[in-house]
Amino acid sequence: MRTVKIVLVGSKDIGKTALCVAFVCGTLRKNDTDRTAPPTFNPSVEDAVYQKVANIDGELVLLRIFDLQLKENGAFDWEIVRQADVVFLTYASNSISTYVYMRNQRNVIVSHCRPGAVFRLVATRQDEPSQVPHACGERVARAIGARFVATSYESPSTITDLFIQSARAALQGEDDVEEGFGMLSVCNVCIIM
Ligand SMILES: Nc1nc2c(ncn2[C@@H]2O[C@H](COP(=O)(O)OP(=O)(O)OP(=O)(O)O)[C@@H](O)[C@H]2O)c(=O)[nH]1
Numbered sequence: 001m002r003t004v005k006i007v008l009v010g011s012k013d014i015g016k017t018a019l020c021v022a023f024v025c026g027t028l029r030k031n032d033t034d035r036t037a038p039p040t041f042n043p044s045v046e047d048a049v050y051q052k053v054a055n056i057d058g059e060l061v062l063l064r065i066f067d068l069q070l071k072e073n074g075a076f077d078w079e080i081v082r083q084a085d086v087v088f089l090t091y092a093s094n095s096i097s098t099y100v101y102m103r104n105q106r107n108v109i110v111s112h113c114r115p116g117a118v119f120r121l122v123a124t125r126q127d128e129p130s131q132v133p134h135a136c137g138e139r140v141a142r143a144i145g146a147r148f149v150a151t152s153y154e155s156p157s158t159i160t161d162l163f164i165q166s167a168r169a170a171l172q173g174e175d176d177v178e179e180g181f182g183m184l185s186v187c188n189v190c191i192i193m
């Protein structure tokens with residue numbers, strides 16, 4: 001069985017674990033005491049790995065999903081990042097600081113990835129009032145040859161599509177993202193902080 005390694009990086013508290021759990025479990029468990037309340041997650045304290053076998057175009061594929069934590073020295077586990085077939089550079093669309101972090105760190109992260117890795121710039125929490133226009137995310141995505149994808153745990157299909165389509169691109173060795181602006185371009189119209 002072929003394996004696709006998917007790595008999630010980004011600031012704390014942006015929904016990385018929610019993305020992983022929603023995809024792997026197919027749904028998110030509601031709050032234990034109030035079934036109408038949204039699901040809650042404890043902050044992750046260490047890197048975690050999830051596994052799921054997915055049927056991609058008739059082939060069973062093992063997806064290994066690494067939910068990485070930003071360490072105190074400001075780094076991720078670069079060895080895991082280096083082995084990734086797919087990298088989700090993630091921020092929360094309702095948090096400008098998490099977007100600015102990703103905009104500023106994108107080239108550092110990409111520099112640790114292997115040639116040919118598939119990139120997705122993932123904007124989570126689309127069900128909440130947005131503070132970061134999609135245009136900003138799309139520009140950052142183009143700058144690193146990534147696709148921009150907006151997700152919400154209220155819309156599980158956006159999460160499933162994100163994982164399956166990026167894994168498919170990795171398996172096929174191609175990702176038809178339009179040409180970027182170049183690695184050093186910045187999102188001038190979007191500098192809010
Ligand atoms: N409204 C909304 N809330 C979300 C969504 N995804 C995650 N959250 C909430 O955001 C908070 C953080 O989610 P996590 O998945 O723990 O985020 P994380 O990036 O793994 O956080 P750390 O492990 O602390 O780095 C939780 O309270 C989630 O319920 C979403 O799509 N919509």
Ligand SMILES: [Mg+2]
Pocket residue numbers: 016017018042043044067
């Ligand atoms: Mg987490």
